[in-house]
């Protein structure tokens with residue numbers, strides 16, 4: 001396994017970035033972007049936060065490419081899962 | 096399966112009539128190793144706190160056998176009740192609990208762990224030339240999770256069980272059922288972790304602990320099959336866990352996920368449940384496919400035809416297996432568009448399965464076949480798996496499914512896959528590797544007999560159920576019109592033969608532990624690293640680190656007569 005950087009600094013920075021993004025999430029909830037866009041903005045911020053956690057707290061950044069491939073493929077798996085279920089709901093309107 | 100009239104008899108005769116000479120000859124031919132994993136430590140602690148993958152495999156063997164027996168008792172109760180058109184033994188409510196507990200016990204506590212946790216645990220490190228799995232303590236933890244999960248389920252069983260069916264469909268399970276749904280679901284939730292632990296362990300072990308020279312394409316197909324299985328265990332089981340948590344939240348706190356009365360959607364439950372439970376079918380069948388490849392290569396003395404195709408077929412089945420779950424929901428309110436897509440994908444997944452079967456047939460073709468007991472199971476498997484698979488395609492066809500959904504046709508189909516496929520593979524594996532696990536040989540005569548009884552009993556039990564289902568007999572009913580009785584009687588008669596077939600091995604396996612002849616390293620003359628070490632293997636599997644400079648299945652195609660002396664010494668008794 002690759003040696004991890006045990007300096008605390010990057011973790012503290014990520015922590016404060018997460019606090020900042022949480023505040024931003026609350027902030028944009030008061031702004032009306034119009035129907036789909038409010039959701040899009042909120043989800044985009046959440047995606048950035050999740051990526052920070054995965055990259056730094058879960059040490060995927062700096063790991064072997066095998067680890068990165070595993071993470072990427074599980075994300076693709078989850079997307080397929082949601083996509084197929086949501087397609088069913090959407091397609092119930094067809095006739 | 097066509098029975099060879101004369102080819103098989105020499106080994107059976109040698110086993111039965113020349114018992115005395117064979118045994119004394121064996122004692123000279125093979126002696127047990129002085130040190131092995133079974134005498135490496137004694138006492139209850141040396142078992143309950145062991146981190147040896149072989150002992151953990153044995154712990155799993157004992158526990159899955161126990162839960163198989165419990166599931167079997169429920170099956171017996173079902174078949175007895177269905178002997179007559181009236182409800183004789185049970186009230187309708189009781190009958191619901193009986194078939195539910197049969198399904199829960201067999202699927203979650205027998206079929207899912209059977210081959211991976213018993214045979215996989217024991218064999219995987221041996222096959223890749225490793226001392227143990229990558230995370231031995233996690234491996235032990237997996238058995239404890241299994242037992243704790245089983246404990247909760249047994250508790251609910253003893254307090255009256257569950258009546259939802261093993262599928263826990265909502266809103267019945269979340270709102271209306273008055274049985275111990277929560278305790279059972281909790282048991283299955285905890286048991287899921289044991290499955291995940293095993294999967295993680297196997298993936299890391301296969302990636303990182305292969306012996307020098309053992310490249311991916313030199314791996315036995317058993318290992319490829321377990322790699323594919325582990326991917327499913329790791330990726331699908333968490334979805335079952337979260338589904339059961341949602342079920343619990345709705346049942347306990349009335350949060351509306353699934354019950355339309357409180358704003359939920361019942362079809363969502365089916366999506367989530369089958370996203371796990373269809374791939375779970377492949378957790379049960381893929382390891383079996385791996386076992387069959389090993390057995391067929393060993394008893395035809397040939398390399399598996401199209402090795403890479405068979406290896407990648409396992410991966411393809413694992414991947415496609417995630418995309419077909421909607422075929423369980425064609426008549427449950429799923430959109431017609433989704434049903435169409437799922438139907439097409441279901442047809443596609445038959446391709447890699449068929450690749451395997453055709454390649455086995457090509458392997459057997461012109462092989463020098465030996466009708467040993469494991470080979471009986473392998474040949475039986477092929478026939479039953481094809482029937483189970485093709486009837487699965489019938490059910491995957493939209494129009495036919497409307498007619499056959501929730502009938503005995505479905506019951507027959509999945510028993511052909513799970514019992515005719517997965518359990519036949521498990522029995523084949525037990526018989527193939529028993530000499531490696533225990534260092535002893537079992538009775539040739541009785542094991543052939545039990546394999547035949549299992550095959551005949553199985554077909555007599557489940558073939559009539561195809562006809563019943565086609566005629567319209569619904570599943571999960573215990574009272575039925577009189578014209579169905581003949582077929583139900585046939586089925587029950589078959590079940591009693593099947594039960595005898597399953598009971599006999601219990602006796603000759605136990606008998607072999609004390610009285611069986613010593614097996615030696617390699618009683619079948621098979622290739623593979625596990626056969627190069629002593630039987631039973633030493634604590635750390637190999638006395639020196641194996642180096643692999645040969646391809647998988649490098650069998651010399653020797654004519655049957657030249658394959659001495661293991662042919663003579665093969666069976667004790």
Ligand SMILES: [Cu+2]
Pocket residue numbers: 372373376419420422423
């Ligand atoms: Cu399915």
